[in-house]
Amino acid sequence: MRLFSRLASLIVSLIALLAVAPPVFAGSDTGSHAWSTRPLVLRSGPGAAYGVTGEIAADVAIRVLRCQRLWCVVDGDGGRGWTGMGAIAFGRTSTDWPGGINPDYPAGGPGSVCFFTGANYTGTSLCAGPGRVFNDLALLNMDNHFRSVQLTGNVSVAACRDRFFQSYCERIIESQPVLDQYLVNSLSSARIY
Structure with missing residues (x-):
């Protein structure tokens, strides 16, 4: 009975430790490909009032997992967290979308x-x-x-x-x-x- 009590106590302690430990994320294979146009401050939620959880350097490839109004959850070197959408370029390069669209692109029909x-x-x-x-x-x-x-x-x-x-x-x-x-x-x- 005493062994069971110690084992149960150890399991509860381990679960509590995992609940408060900061998550460790590798680069995600899912999400939309994007770029950081300037250093990204990562936060625990969608807004400046949330705590800082990390930072991603400028002009590096990231993954955008989802967006909510003006904030997106991103993943990259530096961690995973919420950051402002204004510092993200969605596309093949770090140039802001629409990525330097060539004015000679076909348009207008027919x-x-x-x-x-x-x-x-x-x-x-x-x-x-x-x-x-x-x-x-x-x-x-x-x-x-x-x-x-x-x-x-x-x-x-x-x-x-x-x-x-x-x-x-x-x-x-x-x-x-x-x-x-x-x-x-x-x-x-x-x-x-």
């Missing part, structure tokens, strides 16, 4: 952009012309469904991983039989130019 649920332009499609904006594809029951995109005519599209253009975005200027690894089956918002 033409259309069609997203397909299958690779190589197969399956169910969603097509639209210039000026059409899809802030949240979940409203059409098409969130995270697309694998390829076909552009015809003088058009391009800003395709984003999260609704309301809050995460990794790519300006697509030519057809892709398979979307970029960050967008395939992860597309949530789009703007047709």
Whole structure:
């Protein structure tokens, strides 16, 4: 009985220690690819009133796990925590989105952009012309469904991983039989130019 009591006490102590210990995170393989545009102060919650839990250097690759209004949970060298969205660039480089868009990108039509649920332009499609904006594809029951995109005519599209253009975005200027690894089956918002 005494051994059981000691074992139970040890387990309770271990659980209490783990509950207050700061978490240790390795770089995440999930989330949207992004960059820190300046040093990121990491906090325990979405706001300046929360305690500082770490810092990530400027101009380094990070993962954005989710965003809430003006704050995002990020993961990278330096830890995981909440930081202001204004210091995050979503894209392939650390240049602020839309990533130095070339003013010569196709825009204005005539033409259309069609997203397909299958690779190589197969399956169910969603097509639209210039000026059409899809802030949240979940409203059409098409969130995270697309694998390829076909552009015809003088058009391009800003395709984003999260609704309301809050995460990794790519300006697509030519057809892709398979979307970029960050967008395939992860597309949530789009703007047709």
